[in-house]
Amino acid sequence: MAPDRNTIDAFVKLGKYLTDFCDKCYSNAPQVDQGLKEIIARAGHQNGWFTEDNILFSLQQWGDLLTEKNIKDWLSNYSFNENSEPKTIGIVMAGNIPLVGFHDFLSVLLSGNKVLAKLSSNDKVLLPYISNYLIRQEPSLSDKIEFTEDKLENFDAVIATGSNNTSRYFEYYFGKKPNIIRKNRNSVAVLIGNETEEELKALGEDIFRYYGLGCRNVSKIYVPKGYDFDSLFNALFHYQDIIHQHKYANNYDYNKAVYLMSEFKILDNGFLILKEDEALTSPISALFYSYYDDETSLREKLQYMEEQIQCVVSNAERDINFGDTQKPSLSDFADGIDTMEFLLKL
Structure with a gap:
C-alpha cells in the first residue's frame, strides 16, 4: 500500500x-x-x-x-x-x-x-x-x-x-x-591518538547523552597501546555536571565502590570511571576500554562482533562522526535491519 x-x-x-x-x-x-x-x-x-x-x-x-x-x-x-x-x-x-x-x-x-x-x-x-x-x-x-x-x-x-x-x-x-x-547492542569508539579536543568533547555526547542508556551510546573505546588518557579526561570535563543527577550519581558511587573493593585498576575523574575490560557493555557511569596493537586487526575483530555492535565512532570516513550517534537519519535502522523493507514484503 x-x-x-x-x-x-x-x-x-x-x-x-x-x-x-x-x-x-x-x-x-x-x-x-x-x-x-x-x-x-x-x-x-x-x-x-x-x-x-x-x-x-x-x-x-x-x-x-x-x-x-x-x-x-x-x-x-x-x-x-x-x-x-x-x-x-x-x-x-x-x-x-x-x-x-x-x-x-x-x-x-x-x-x-x-x-x-x-x-x-x-x-x-x-x-x-x-x-x-x-x-x-x-x-x-x-x-x-x-x-x-x-x-x-x-x-x-x-x-x-x-x-x-x-x-x-x-x-x-x-x-x-x-x-x-x-x-x-552497544556502540564503540576507535581512537587513534590524533583526535582534536573538539572531537573528544563530541565523543562525550556519545557517551553521556541519555546517561548512556541507549544502544547508540558509546560504552567501550579502543585505544592504541600507550594511549595518554589525559587529553580524553580534559575534554570530557565539560560534562562534569552529570554527577548532579542523583540516579547517575548513585550508579557512579556503587560501581566505583565495587571496583575498588575488587581491587580493579580504574581511572576516575569524579564523574566517569574508566576500566580496562574486554566486554562491550559497561554499567552506567563507567566506560570500558581496550588497547589494540594495529588498527587492521582491530577492524577485523569489530567485524567479527558486528552483531553485538550498533555503531562504530571514529574520525575515519567509514564510521559515524564523534558526537553524532544520537542523531540517526531516517535510513539508519536499528541492528542494520531495514524495517521499511520488512514491512513492504509482508
Missing part, C-alpha cells in the same frame, strides 16, 4: 510542531505549548532518567528529521504495492530512552499499515500525546493507531525491542509470525 499523502503531511506538521516547541523551550519563550510541557514533566516523574533536557533533545532530533524532503527522500528508496491490504503490526516498545520506538511507529504508518503498540512502563505518555497530535492533523489515523497494555493479539507481524533475555521470550511468543526481534 502506497504511503498516504495526508499521513505524510501529518508527520511533516508534527516535525514543525516539535521544532517550534523546542525552539521556544530553549529560548524560554512564554508561549510554550503547556500540554506538551506537562507531558514532559509527567514522563520525568514516571522515569527519573527522562530529564527535560534529554526529552527535548529527542523531540528536537525528530523535529529535524520530519521534514517533507527527508521523508520523501527516504520513501523514494522503496517500491510500494498499491493493491496490498493494510496489516496490523504489533510493536513492543523499549523504554530506555525517550521515544525509542518512534521510528518503528513512523515506519508502520508510512508503509500504509496499522500500529498495535505495547508501550514500555518506562515511557508511557510521550508517544500517546504525539499520536493524538497526529490524529488531530489527520483524523483517519485514529483507525490505524492502537495502544494496548494487554498481551499482543490479532496482529500480522511484530517488531519487538528488548534485551538478550526478553528476546528469548519474544521468540517464543512471536516466532510463528513475521518478526523483527532486537537484542542488546
Whole structure:
C-alpha cells in the first residue's frame, strides 16, 4: 500500500510542531505549548532518567528529521504495492530512552499499515500525546493507531525491542509470525591518538547523552597501546555536571565502590570511571576500554562482533562522526535491519 499523502503531511506538521516547541523551550519563550510541557514533566516523574533536557533533545532530533524532503527522500528508496491490504503490526516498545520506538511507529504508518503498540512502563505518555497530535492533523489515523497494555493479539507481524533475555521470550511468543526481534547492542569508539579536543568533547555526547542508556551510546573505546588518557579526561570535563543527577550519581558511587573493593585498576575523574575490560557493555557511569596493537586487526575483530555492535565512532570516513550517534537519519535502522523493507514484503 502506497504511503498516504495526508499521513505524510501529518508527520511533516508534527516535525514543525516539535521544532517550534523546542525552539521556544530553549529560548524560554512564554508561549510554550503547556500540554506538551506537562507531558514532559509527567514522563520525568514516571522515569527519573527522562530529564527535560534529554526529552527535548529527542523531540528536537525528530523535529529535524520530519521534514517533507527527508521523508520523501527516504520513501523514494522503496517500491510500494498499491493493491496490498493494510496489516496490523504489533510493536513492543523499549523504554530506555525517550521515544525509542518512534521510528518503528513512523515506519508502520508510512508503509500504509496499522500500529498495535505495547508501550514500555518506562515511557508511557510521550508517544500517546504525539499520536493524538497526529490524529488531530489527520483524523483517519485514529483507525490505524492502537495502544494496548494487554498481551499482543490479532496482529500480522511484530517488531519487538528488548534485551538478550526478553528476546528469548519474544521468540517464543512471536516466532510463528513475521518478526523483527532486537537484542542488546552497544556502540564503540576507535581512537587513534590524533583526535582534536573538539572531537573528544563530541565523543562525550556519545557517551553521556541519555546517561548512556541507549544502544547508540558509546560504552567501550579502543585505544592504541600507550594511549595518554589525559587529553580524553580534559575534554570530557565539560560534562562534569552529570554527577548532579542523583540516579547517575548513585550508579557512579556503587560501581566505583565495587571496583575498588575488587581491587580493579580504574581511572576516575569524579564523574566517569574508566576500566580496562574486554566486554562491550559497561554499567552506567563507567566506560570500558581496550588497547589494540594495529588498527587492521582491530577492524577485523569489530567485524567479527558486528552483531553485538550498533555503531562504530571514529574520525575515519567509514564510521559515524564523534558526537553524532544520537542523531540517526531516517535510513539508519536499528541492528542494520531495514524495517521499511520488512514491512513492504509482508
